[in-house]
Amino acid sequence: MITKKIIDAKRATQLIFLVCGLGIASWAPMVPLAKDRLRLNEADLGLLLLLLGGGALVMMPISGILISKIGSRKVILGSVLAAAFILPCLLVISNIYLMGLALFAFGCSIGTVDVAMNAHGIQVQNIYEKPIMSSLHGLFSVGGLFGSLGLGFLIKLGLNPIYAAITISTLLIFLLSIQFKHLFNYQTEKEIILKFSNVDEEKVATSRLQWFNSTVLLLGLMCFIVFLSEGAMLDWSAIFLRDNKNVEPEFSGIGYAAFSVAMAVMRLAGDSLISKLNSKIVVIGGSIIASAGIVILIFSPWITVSLIGFILLGIGAANIVPVFFSEGGKISGLSPTVSIPVITTMGYAGQLAGPALLGFIAHHFSLTVAFEIIALLFIVVALIYKIRKKSSSC
Template identity: 80%
Template sequence: MIDKKTVHAKRATQFIFLICGLGIASWAPMVPLAKDRLGLNEADLGLLLLSLGLGALVTMPLTGVFISKLGTRKVIMGSVLFAALLLPCLLIISNIYLMALVLFAFGCSIGGIDVAMNAHGVQVQNSYGKPIMSSLHGLFSVGGLFGSLGLGFLIKMGLNPIHAAITISILLILLLIFQYRNLFNYSTEKEIIMKFSHVDEEKAVSSRFQWFNSSVLLLGLMCFIVFLSEGAMLDWSAIFLRDNKNIDPEFSGIGYASFSVAMAVMRLTGDSIVSKFSGKTVVIGGSILASLGIFILTFSPWLILSLTGFIFLGMGAANIVPVFFSVGGKIPGLSPTVTIPVITTMGYAGQLAGPALLGFIAHHFSLTIAFETIALLFIAVAVIYKLRKS
């Protein structure tokens, strides 16, 4: 029977994933405002946006060290408070160098939340005894949806942008305060790690060579591929539909919208799917479905069929990463404070580097070839995971 402490921790972790999605997505509608305020062209804006990703990448490998010393609950608290305080600043800074620095710091806070919430989610799942990671990531997607629309809605309601951003920051802090005491404390986390990883926490963290464990790196590499596809859809799907399918520019975002909704729905229902079919089946089947979706959207001459391809891609990719986090949190002899930061960092690197890699392929060949390269990588994930020892 599941104890009340674990049930409350699960609900609290769901709120943290929602907070992270809400926080990072709230930056998206600020980007055009920042571009106009700072007087940037597209190239300069691209360099500025890189600051956020670099901040996250720098912080993610270090977060495991802080977790091992303080526990995920304190790291989550510090990271959320830091992000909430920085968010309104992104609307008022008028110096590009200071903006880059603050955006870097904001990325650091988001990276800290991301690693800590996934590490905490894995521990709650282990204690819960049932898959929960897919629904947690689904709530991150829901938070992203509300975050991308929330700032604009508040401005539309009559608030000026800075007051709207402060309102969102207050909401983030209130949600954190409301659920903080229900998150697992440090001693509870150590007990769970000892039980499910069969490893002493301090001994595990002290050996940094465990970062180079082949099982961890393999999961990280496959996570890189899946996150690469998400970054590709975000940055290239609209261009693909406009240039390759002759869709009007004002409707070119429909592909990413279809992909995102399909992914969110599948993640919210993913725990029952993983329980019924096993994580291995979800990864292999999801990779094949995602690959099929890409081939459909690239070869189809009809828009409706292309959108079906985007939906298949979102459905297939949705629950792969949650399974990887679940597996990474149970590798014998390794602590989640070692494995989760590595897997998260490699995955996030794929989301950042992916669009640039696709741009390189598209420049030398075509965007269609670039998309089909992702399809082949998904097939590789299916084959690798099929051959991987359980």
């Protein structure tokens, strides 16, 4: 029976996904500004982005342990507050070492809330007994849209950049404050795990020893590739449009915005889509569409057609990750408090650390070559998932 408490928990989780998307996407229009302010080349910028991803990767496994100790609600509270306080600093720091430290701390906070909100979302989906992960990730994409355009829009209106960033941070804290009480507490989460996972209480306590489950690692690997494309759009799309398509810096976030809109629309409709289609069609078909979108945005000489490429990428990639997370939350004999943090860690390693690798590729070859590699990796995801499904059906 779906009670008001469950409905409130679902709504609160949706708002946390929105907050996370808004927070991390606000960094997108800051990237060209940071590159120019610190006088960085692509390799140096890639190193800074690696520090951001490194912070996330350090905290993600720790976040899983924290969630098992105190619950995802308290972890979400601390990490969102940390991200909100760090975000304005990224717009004004002019020392490369301090910038690296700030990005590392920002990565820690974002990585932590990513793990916690996905772990909480799986618990809500289990007790809700209907697919909701796509809509949750859809709200993340909506946050990405407002984050990528909102900061630049406020600056374009004449607001001092630091005040614009503080405005975004204040919004993050406000959204958290109005929904925090509706998130499941630690005891409720534990009861849901025991009820819906095929594990007993003793196994929940020791299940972190099963981090190297082959199914978890395979899902994590595919998540890494898909999230890499999202990270590339976040960290490199603005620079790609500015330097390769001659888009004005104030509007260089339009590519990520188009990508985010397409992804948000598809994810908000994704729960119904996944219910009607099987996961094989969603993952394989989506991967092919996403790969085609990247090819179009790279080689089109017209900015309008390039934006269509961004849209196709968003449409194709939208519901792949929610499928992976849902499957990760249903692995027999393994608690979601273990499988979800592992998959999230590997996946967001692609989003946060992967773009740093693209920076080195762009420095030694070109940003176009880096994007071509992403298109190829989507085909790899389609092949891996096809082989996995064929093996599991035998």
